[in-house]
Amino acid sequence: MKDPGLSSKEWDRIQRVLHWGGPDRQVSAVEKSTSPEHSTFVINNFNGTYYVGNELLATIVAKDFTGVPKHYGGDFFQAKVFSNELKANVFGEVMDHQNGTYTARFILPWEGTMSVAVRLIHSSEAVLVLKKHRNTDSDRVYFHGYFVGKTTQGTHVVQRVECNIKWDGVVLSTQRNCCCEYHDIRTGLTWQCHKPSILPCDALLDHSIGGTRDRSTAFENLLLNSKYMNRWIKGDEHLIRVLASKATIGVRESCRPGLPTPIPAGFYLNDVWTSFVCAAHHFTESATAQCLKDKSIYIMGDSTVRQWFEFLVKTIPTLKRMNLHSVYLVGPLMAVDVQNNINLHYRSHGLPRRCGRTPMASFHYMSNEIDDMVGGPNTVIVFSMGPHFINFPLTYYAYRVSLVRRAVVALLKRAPQTKVIIKTANTGYKNIYDSHWYGMQLDQILREAFHDVGVYILDVWQMTSCHYDKGQEDIHHAPVVIKNEIDILLSFMCPQ
Known part of the structure; x- marks a missing residue:
């Protein structure tokens, strides 16, 4: 593996932070993926009255398209408490219990009436698709390099070729001597382009996006279809009534470097x-x-x-x-x-x-x-x-x-x-x-x-x-x- 430039201890810590659970078996039918129509949430121990600064918890239950509860985690949910009338919103932390249930945690920061909303961004099955293509399909977004110069006969010519980063797992070509390489000594980074047929490597003048390649299967495209992702799920419609409190929320110290980011921020x-x-x-x-x-x-x-x-x-x-x-x-x-x-x-x-x-x-x-x-x-x-x-x-x-x-x-x-x-x-x-x-x-x-x-x-x-x-x-x-x-x-x- 290419050195990520961090110490092994740092990289191990980052790997732990990045860990994302998911299906414990291969899923090949959309009906077995997480359904935004069937998944739901309920407010835990609902009270008639809350106070500013109180914590609110909601349980999210992921279900597939047949209505069967999921038994593994990895779904990407986002949650918030909001009031349209007050143009008020606060982010909720979603904790994955790796068994098909999730807890959304909120702090109630303003006085008034509000509601809970939960959105399924991606099913755990769709996240697997994203992981797969990031790890094996880095050139699905590619770039162009423009070589500009003159032929031996003096004719002005522009040649456009494909370019990309040079890195383990990113293959521009499997042929030897295929490419022009542009190495930055200070960073150790290399940009590479296919060699143009007429012009030399030092004729590279311009850069642009090239395009995208869709290598997803029909099943993968379904999982990433708008019908199955980025949908608000149905759930507890209780209105939350929050009264003023003498308690203060958060630490309001002077802004300085190194301060942590709480949830909510x-x-x-x-x-x-x-x-x-x-x-x-x-x-x-x-x-x-x-x-x-x-x-x-x-x-x-x-x-x-x-x-x-x-x-x-x-x-x-x-x-x-x-x-x-x-x-x-x-x-x-x-x-x-x-x-x-x-x-x-x-x-x-x-x-x-x-x-x-x-x-x-x-x-x-x-x-x-x-x-x-x-x-x-x-x-x-x-x-x-x-x-x-x-x-x-x-x-x-x-x-x-x-x-x-x-x-x-x-x-x-x-x-x-x-x-x-x-x-x-x-x-x-x-x-x-x-x-x-x-x-x-x-x-x-x-x-x-x-x-x-x-x-x-x-x-x-x-x-x-x-x-x-x-x-x-x-x-x-x-x-x-x-x-x-x-x-x-x-x-x-x-x-x-």
Whole structure:
């Protein structure tokens, strides 16, 4: 196995965290998989009255399409308590008892009337399909490389070939000398492309997404069909009445690095997120500009964190985007506010990246970028890593995370006042190429790798999971959610 870049002790711990139960035998009929129509839940020991801060438990019973209770675990359920009238939501922790039953645990954080909702994201049988294709089918998402040059006769030519990462379990070709390889000495990473028939390897100019390959069987496609997944299940319809309490919920200390993420990490009320991680507050337009004043903010990663760049540019009128003539989705992007001395930057985390045709020179590995930063009290680094890595072996993602961790540790050693903020994964798509079950597993690796490094972990998994405004289950969430994420980001940057 390729070295994941972590110590054996760390990797063993991560493997334990990632463990996911499932069927104890081969299931070949959809009728034997978990049914959202037949599965149900009941509130445990229902009371007529609860108080703010009380714990609420619900038991989920998974059943197949014939109504028979399941006797093994591994289903991917998500749960929340909510009130549509109050625009209030709180995430619930789901514990798998590995026998077909699950416990959903909630903290009741606001006064009023609310309900419980449980959703089956994937059956345990569908999770097995996701595992299988991640481990054996990494090239089901592939990329293109564009070689540009001239023939010996002087004719301009563009040759497009397939490209991908070079890693154990990712096979671009079984033939020897098939490929052009592009090795980055600092990271040890290699990108590879099929050799073009006419042009040399050094003629590679651009990169883009290539496409997808569906190697799923008919049975597997059924398990991942919308009829069988991402459905709300029927259950206890009791309204929960919660009265005010003198008790306080959570620890509201000043926002600082290294704080753990509780469950729940906070809650929405009137579409405003109250954090249980630390004493986050809500920023007006002028307060946002004041917080960012005299700072250089470097945002790196995928499009979900690019949304933060876009939000800040729209929020601060004096922050003007510069035209760097780059491909927008990838960057680099830059906005400046001369009045407040703000420099705001965005760029992608580097290859692999699903995008339109983009110059190869635009892709910088994130760890290299961090290595080249001076850092200091006026420097803020914000990054995310997730959606573009989900089809590859876990060891590849772990290695990429280890590179970034090494760079961050070195940066904080030479410039300890630098603020480093990690945005966790969004919930979103549910298909074989982009299921957020994949994203959740990568997110757990990221959190475990950075849990003792002294960075801020900004949890958006719970925020995006429980909010009602999910659109078409898009990984890119609504402005109301982004605003609440930005408020926590600014609270980390400006805790006073």
